[in-house]
Amino acid sequence: MFGLFWEQFKEFLESAVPFAAQAALFYLIVRFALAVAGLLLDLAASTVPQPQPANGPQPPQVAGRPARPGIPERASS
Numbered sequence: 001m002f003g004l005f006w007e008q009f010k011e012f013l014e015s016a017v018p019f020a021a022q023a024a025l026f027y028l029i030v031r032f033a034l035a036v037a038g039l040l041l042d043l044a045a046s047t048v049p050q051p052q053p054a055n056g057p058q059p060p061q062v063a064g065r066p067a068r069p070g071i072p073e074r075a076s077s
Helices: 002-016 019-046
Strands: none
Touching: none
């Protein structure tokens, strides 16, 4: 069934539509398929529960070590 449809569609494209239009149509079909795939991947990623920290908020870290507090500003004299 699909093979017959594809053959008829291919003959139609070869006879009635110039090559540039065929290329544009192919590009749009591929782009649409990629957009749908991207939306499905985003949807799948949004349903995955995010891990929660076990001990509440953690202190900021720099290169795997706790960050040192900044130098407090001096009052101007």
